[in-house]
Each structure stands twice: as structure tokens, then as C-alpha cells.
Amino acid sequence: MSQARTRIAAPLAAAVLIGGGLTALSLAPAQAATAGKAAAADDFNGDGYADLVSGAPGGTVSGQANAGYVAVTYGSAKGISATNKKLLSRSTTGIPGSATAKQSFGQYVTKGDLDGDGYSDLVIGSRAADAGSVIVWGSAAGLTGGTAINTYGRSPQTGDFDGDGKTDLALFAGIAAYGDDPVDQRAALFKGPISRTGVPAAKGDFIDKSQWWGYGAEDASCQATDECVDGPHSIAGPVVGKSVGDINGDGRDDIAIYSYGGDGTNANSVLYGGTSGFKKGWAPGAHGSLAVGDVNGDGYADVVNGDSDGSNGDESGAVRIAFGSADGLSREHLQTFDQSLPGFYGAQEEGDRLGSCAAVADIDGDGKAEVALGIAGEDFGGKTDAGTFALLHGTATGVTGTGSQVLSQNSADVPGVAESGDKFGADCALLDLNGDGRRDLAVSSTAENASEGAVWAFPATATGVTATGSVAVNPHDLAAPATKALLGTTLR
Numbered sequence: 001m002s003q004a005r006t007r008i009a010a011p012l013a014a015a016v017l018i019g020g021g022l023t024a025l026s027l028a029p030a031q032a033a034t035a036g037k038a039a040a041a042d043d044f045n046g047d048g049y050a051d052l053v054s055g056a057p058g059g060t061v062s063g064q065a066n067a068g069y070v071a072v073t074y075g076s077a078k079g080i081s082a083t084n085k086k087l088l089s090r091s092t093t094g095i096p097g098s099a100t101a102k103q104s105f106g107q108y109v110t111k112g113d114l115d116g117d118g119y120s121d122l123v124i125g126s127r128a129a130d131a132g133s134v135i136v137w138g139s140a141a142g143l144t145g146g147t148a149i150n151t152y153g154r155s156p157q158t159g160d161f162d163g164d165g166k167t168d169l170a171l172f173a174g175i176a177a178y179g180d181d182p183v184d185q186r187a188a189l190f191k192g193p194i195s196r197t198g199v200p201a202a203k204g205d206f207i208d209k210s211q212w213w214g215y216g217a218e219d220a221s222c223q224a225t226d227e228c229v230d231g232p233h234s235i236a237g238p239v240v241g242k243s244v245g246d247i248n249g250d251g252r253d254d255i256a257i258y259s260y261g262g263d264g265t266n267a268n269s270v271l272y273g274g275t276s277g278f279k280k281g282w283a284p285g286a287h288g289s290l291a292v293g294d295v296n297g298d299g300y301a302d303v304v305n306g307d308s309d310g311s312n313g314d315e316s317g318a319v320r321i322a323f324g325s326a327d328g329l330s331r332e333h334l335q336t337f338d339q340s341l342p343g344f345y346g347a348q349e350e351g352d353r354l355g356s357c358a359a360v361a362d363i364d365g366d367g368k369a370e371v372a373l374g375i376a377g378e379d380f381g382g383k384t385d386a387g388t389f390a391l392l393h394g395t396a397t398g399v400t401g402t403g404s405q406v407l408s409q410n411s412a413d414v415p416g417v418a419e420s421g422d423k424f425g426a427d428c429a430l431l432d433l434n435g436d437g438r439r440d441l442a443v444s445s446t447a448e449n450a451s452e453g454a455v456w457a458f459p460a461t462a463t464g465v466t467a468t469g470s471v472a473v474n475p476h477d478l479a480a481p482a483t484k485a486l487l488g489t490t491l492r
Contacts (some may be wrong), residue, residue, distance in 0.1 A: 005394050026350055036305030036435020038075065041112055041158075044138040045429050046119050049075030050431040051142075052442055054455050054473075055106035055490035056128060059481040061099040068105035070124055070284065071487065072143060073455075075433040079440065079469070080457050086143050088124065088136060089117045092416040096132055096148040103128045108237075109492045112158025112167040113138070125153040129174030135197060155237030159244040161273035162204065166192035169200070170255060170271075170278075172237035205277040235271075236260050237288060241428060242359055242492070245292035245301030247324040250271060251291050254328075256283050256290040267306060267385070270329060281328050286322035288437055288451045289374075293360025294433035295394040297368035300324030304371055306355020315377060317354025321398055335398040339375075343391065343401030346378070351385070353377035357491075361430035361439040363460050369396035370464070374425025380409060380418070387424030389462050405464050409445075415456065415472035418449075423447040429491040433457055441465045445489020449474065453487030482483040 034049025046049045054071045061067035070087035073080040078388040088106075090099040099105075101283030108125030115121065133149040133156050149156075161168045175188035187207075189333030190200035216383035224366070236246075236258045243256040259269050266286045271278035283290075285305035295302045305320045318338045322329040339348035348354070356374035363370045371392050388408040392399050409418040418424065426446040430439040438460035446456040454474040458465040475482035 036075070036077070036432070037437040038048070038117070038435050042431045043075075044072070044111075044120050044122065045142040046074075046138070046140055047075065047435075049435040050433050050440075051079070052080055052429070052431065052433060052455070052457065053074050053109050053111070053122060053492040054444065054488050055109055056453060056475065056480065056485040057104035057107040057489050058451065058453075058484045058486035058488040059106075059475070060483055060485075061090070061481060062091045063097045064099045064101040064103075064130075066102045066104055067091075067099035068107065068126065068334060069485075070104055070106040070122075070481055071473075071475075072122070073473060073478075074142060075435065077434055078433040079434045079459065079471060080473065081471070085478055087478065087480050088122075088143070094144065095136070095146040097131075098135070100128070100131070103131050105131070105490065107489050108153070108155045110158050111492060112157050112169070113195060113214050114158065114167055114169060114192055116166060116259040123149075123156045123158065123169065125156050125226075126154065127174075128321075131174075132165070133171065135194070135198065142261060145196070147196060149198055151186065155257075157238060157244055157255050159255065160391035161189065161253050161255075161278070162187055162191060162275050163222065163250070163252040163273070164191075166201070168192050168377075170192060170206075172235060175236060175260065187235055206275040208274055208279045213280055239268075241286065243290040243292050243303075245294075246373070247292070247301045247303065248283075248328045249300050249324070249326055254292075254301070254426060256292055257288070258287065259379060263305055270303065270422075272328060283329060284322040284334060288355055289358040291358040291371075293369035294324070294362070294367075295321055295360065295369050295371060295396055296396050297366070297394065298323075298396075300326070302360075303329060304358045304360055306358040306373055308353040308356040308374070308376065314350040316348050316350050316352050316357070317375070317377075319355050319358070319371075319373060321371075323398070337399065337401075338339070338381065341401040344390070345401075345405050345406040346375075346388075346390075349379070351377045356387075356425050357389075357428040357443075359428045359430045359441070361438050361478045362394075363391075363430065363464060364393070364462055365438070368396070370430075371399055372430060372443075374428055374443070375406070376423040376425040378425075379409070380408065383418050383422075384420045386410075386418040386420060386422050387426075389428060389441075391441065393464075403463065407418045407458070407465075413466050413467035414470055416454070422449055427488055427491045432460075434459060436460070442491050446486045446488050449482075451484040451486055452476075452482045453485050453489070455488045455491065
């Protein structure tokens, strides 16, 4: 097995795939305690426990509706709790900018050790096209301070995109309008390390020059600012924040993204990392959730697309997995399934919205990643759109329904009660919150309690996850803005 492939297959591979690229420093921070075994990319205070980020872009802050905030619940040997937390908004001391109505701060988040100090940092983006992003810096005391990144607030992503062992930051600007023609969208690649003033070690061409077309090579202003993208195509950015991993095994992280092609057409794509910028390639599906991880254990990261609307138009949902290889993704190496997959608990029904979220990581330690999927439209017990989530196991040939788990708020030991319209399964993430070396599962319901939102955490076991010891956190528990906060819109 080559060194590049070993890198993905190693026990810490899920940290690369979900956290987005580990540096040598972040693997073994000198300052950090080692009480837990969580991936360093998920750990802001270096204590060995993953910290959960929950975006609440609908929250009212300083009287501004939909200004948005982020809730960080720090991990511990007992997992997360509402008391060990940090609330971040544009009104938080040290965070640049000010709370603005409809900014939706917290719509996008990503993690990674950007300055190379051994502590993961948090990048927070906004839905507002001109709001930019904020880097909040990790330390032994947790997240502190903030640095503004102007212009680029749409789906920031961290990873080692050029393979130099340092965490880079891929940035996307917002698209002001979607029309009949595809629109040019600004993007930037900040190469790590990034200083706490927001200055990267270098800025790279975002798109490899071999793929410039339309304006690209002839546009002096584009070259001068290192913000060239591929002509008239839009790079809308990742659908969710868990879409980074090494798909072609070249030692460089890649990004699964959603693109807008104009005239109402959408398509998922992959940006393959390289020393001279990204190269764009095919990915499964045209919309929906995206997650990256090594499902079949061959050493290459795979791309999971949850199409909750469903290609058949009945919103029953479907899942597509494109398997990585030395040549990247191929349309010929694809698995497509729904709840009719043999062994998948439950039945495929209209409106189920299978794939409302997706997360990928190896929970049971067999070298093949599990796939968590939201089923936000699931009906049961006389409740409409109450929602559930599923966990399925990876095998050498792809996902299997054998041994699948499906849980809801009505399952034994799960906090809360299922209600119509909860849409439990809005987003999901796999990260080691209790530091035992296994990825726990966080799941959200943004519609909970009149769209206040809530987040649940389920401990991992040797065979999956368990409701025993699961916890739920809502805005009231956090002493955070609650009205239509949409807590859990993004989990990371």
C-alpha cells in the first residue's frame, strides 16, 4: 500500500475526512493534555475530547432577527453538556463585526488548526453574501478572540489541499443572484499556516491554470488577486461542512461541492487538491447532503450524497456513494440505495426524505466507515414528519443494511418526545465527544419547538451507537436566544 493510501486507511483517517486534514502539530500538540483520544482537528482546547459546534443562524442577537450565533459545547469524559459551552455571535466580545438582521451568522462552519499551534480553530461563515467569515482561535482555555476574513463567507473548508502537511483554508464568496446564466463566483485559497491577523503563508490560485477558461488566464485583475475561478461556472461551495477528504489517494485533501450551472441546473462536483490549485471533477447527485469517508476500506475516501428530495420526485429520498480511487471518482463505481436496501430497518415511503443529512466515519474500528443518514420526513406513531436517523455499516463492497440502526425521539432512552413536524435528522456529525476513541453521533432537529431547534448526542459502541446515555441540548438549556434560532442547522 502506498504512503498516500496508508494515510487514509490509518485509525485517524476519519479526522482527515471530517475535520479536514491534520498537520504534524495537530496530531500531537505539545501544549495539550491527552486525557481523551479525539481527533485533534475536532478539539479546540487540546484536552483530547471533541467539541461540538452547532450553528443557529436564525437566532435573534442584540435585537437583530436572524443575525445568528454558534453554540460550542465542549466535550468531556461524560460527553457534552449545556453548561460547558461557548456562545459566539457578532455581538460577542472579541468577535469582529456587529450583529446584523438576516446575516445568518453560523450558517456555515468548519474546523482545523490554521495557525499550527496544536489547537483546532473554528471558521464561521454567514448566509449573507457580503458578510465574510470569522476565524475564532483555539487555545488551552478554549475558543478565544476572532479575526475577520472579508468577502468569503460561504462554506469555508479546511484541509491540507496542497499536501505540504499544513492546514489550508478554502474560501467561497456568496452568489448574489441565481439567474438563467451561470455567474462568476469569487473564491480564494489561503495556504497555511494562517497568522492570527488573518494573513496566510501564501495565496494560491484557486483553480489550477490548466482548467482556466472563459476569462481566467487573460484577466490581469484575476491573476493579481489570486482569486481566479473557472470562467462562468459557479462554485457554490459544500452543501454541508463534512465534505473534505483524500479521494484519489495523492496525499492532498479534496472537497465535494455543490455547483450552480445556470438556467436552474445544479450539480455536485469534486475539487481535487493540488500544488497549483484545484481541479474540478464529477461527483454524484445534483443537490442534497454531501459527506466524505472511506466506506469500503480501500484507502481512498468516498463521496456520499444524500438526495432527500429523491430523483423520483416523491421526496422519499435516496443515497448515492461514489467510490474513490487513484483516478478519483467514476460514474461506473457507484452504489445507489434507499430504505429498500435489504436489512435496512424501516420502509421506503413517500416524503421520508432519506439523506436529509449525511456523515461518514469508522465507528466500530474495522477500517470501513459507517454512514449516518437523516430521515427527516419519516412518519410513525401517527406523527407526520417526526423524523428519524439511521446508521449503516460499511463493507468492502459498500454500505450494507445488515445491522442497521434507526432511532427517533420515541426510541427508549432518547430525550424528548417525537412530534409532527419535528423533522429530526436535519443535520448530523460523527465526532468523539467523550474521548474514548470512537466517534459519537450528533443529530439535530431545527424544527423542534417552533423552530427553536435542538441537538442530540448518542454515544458510540463497538457495534454502532446507543441511546443509553444520550443527551439533548436546546437554546434554553444553553441560555441562548431561542425564538426561531434553528439550532443545529449546521453540526460540526
